[in-house]
Amino acid sequence: MVRRRREFNKDSRINDNKRESFKFPLDIDNSSLSNDDQDVRTPSDQPSVYNKRDSKEEKYQLTRPSVKRPTRHTILKARDIPSAIYGSKRKQPERDSKEVYGEKFKNYNSIIVSQIVKERKEKEQRQRDIKKKENQRRAQLAAEEKRRKARIQNGEISDKKTGAKKKEKERLSVLGSKEEVLRKKQLQNQSKRLGPSMSQPGISILGDYQETDYQEADKLLINRINEAFDTLGVEGKVIGYVSNGIIGRYEVKLNRSFRVANVPHLNQALKKNLGLDHLRIMSPLIGTSNIGLEVPLSEVNPITFRTLFESSSLKLRKNDFKFVLGKTVDDKIFSYELSKAGHILVYGNQTLYDTQPVDMILLSLLMNHSPHDLRISVIAEDDSYDDYLDVPHLFGHKVSPSSEHALLDVLTELNNRNVQFRRAHVRNIQSYNNRVKFESEKATMVVVIDDLQGILTNENPEVPRALIQILRQGKPLGIHVIANYKNTDQNIRYELLQLMQTKISFYDEDSDVVNSSNELTEGNDTLVVIPTSNKPNRVSIGQVSKLVRQSVFDHIKHNNR
Structure with missing residues (x-):
């Protein structure tokens, strides 16, 4: 196969140069001007100096076909790709909250849950029935009241009622049939109730109170405790007393340099000095840095x-x-x-x-x-x-x-x-x-x-x-x-x-x-x-x-x- 040599075509280049790149605005015919423009520019009885040129034949078709045949590579519609941050911009249709909540338990099988749902539906239906009956009752009362007023205006009946009947009428007009339902429900609750209010014993059968004369401290024992601390060479003093009727506690304030590790030794020394067999040291007391000496009372007041x-x-x-x-x-x-x-x-x-x-x-x-x-x-x-x-x-x-x-x-x-x-x-x-x-x-x-x-x-x-x-x-x-x-x-x-x-x-x-x-x-x-x-x-x-x-x-x- 012989390779064809590329040569410059001079005639084609000359023809391309002769083409005009654009139309001059005045190279148009007078027919395209309006009447006012004709009067100003050229008289109507004179021939036109400028002649419209013939339209050139274009080499290529400028307009594309209106319909393009789809191929297997044609993308008819791009799919929505949601953003990682903002998600899809497409607006989701609004759904009922009950429908969304119900889908969570669509495939959930439980006897208790199904029973609860059934009872809830029955309760809602009963409420709808009660409301419907109330509306019907109110409508009947309103119609009767309208007829009664019409008869009063016509003079057929008089507007004289007893106080009790009028009060009963007003009460029915406000509550309607709801009063009867409430009364039945109250009777059912009273018959079924097994709560503690039916079996709670009264406080009056619990006997007597505890005697309250146990808050006075033994002053002799307070002096003996202070003397015992002085004898042991420990800086301490009784500053408070509290009791529950059986055990008494003397609050003692010690020097800050006293170590907690010495409390057992202090306990043994105080027992010997005070002559108490049952002495317990509470160290430290809650909320303070003091210690407590717990001593049984000689006269006990029982806690009832x-x-x-x-x-x-x-x-x-x-x-x-x-x-x-x-x-x-x-x-x-x-x-x-x-x-x-x-x-x-x-x-x-x-x-x-x-x-x-x-x-x-x-x-x-x-x-x-x-x-x-x-x-x-x-x-x-x-x-x-x-x-x-x-x-x-x-x-x-x-x-x-x-x-x-x-x-x-x-x-x-x-x-x-x-x-x-x-x-x-x-x-x-x-x-x-x-x-x-x-x-x-x-x-x-x-x-x-x-x-x-x-x-x-x-x-x-x-x-x-x-x-x-x-x-x-x-x-x-x-x-x-x-x-x-x-x-x-x-x-x-x-x-x-x-x-x-x-x-x-x-x-x-x-x-x-x-x-x-x-x-x-x-x-x-x-x-x-x-x-x-x-x-x-x-x-x-x-x-x-x-x-x-x-x-x-x-x-x-x-x-x-």
């Missing part, structure tokens, strides 16, 4: 249950599962919530006060809670808690700790609640009761074990295992254990001790459960450790007489249906 009940928040009669134990040394009521306390261990009970801590807890709960909210299970060998067997709050029957089936009923209830809570997708009793009906709510259960040693030494190994399972899983499920451990000769295991969140220790020579419990006096003097604080609180347990306890039980039995 009525004083504790009326001086605490229990008198508000709330459904908060609070209980009272007694008073601290600074004359303050010691109360706590059962949901926070978890499982309670009562260690080293004295013979005369073996049931007092448990009685204070149970009576505090029975005063403010109905059988629908509270259940009590008793596991005891003797007859100390037989009075609780007749109340409607009892769960199951009394069982001996040495029995092979001591904790079988409680363990069955624990497993049933575990399954029901898991199906309801909840983890604690508060969430479960908020989701179900009033009739399906779970009651808080208190399991009283009179002698924990009998459970631990049971011949059936399943009983101690059941106890461990209840202690581990019971608190969120609403099952609380109050265990009484009397035998201090055998130490309690550390693993079991850690499962007890709240510990109440009486006098213990070895201080196995609570530190410094060997400094307590024998009696209702205790040290209490709660889950929210590692520092023990010295609490004097309150007392309740058998007459008061029986009065509370009789009131509960006769006023619960």
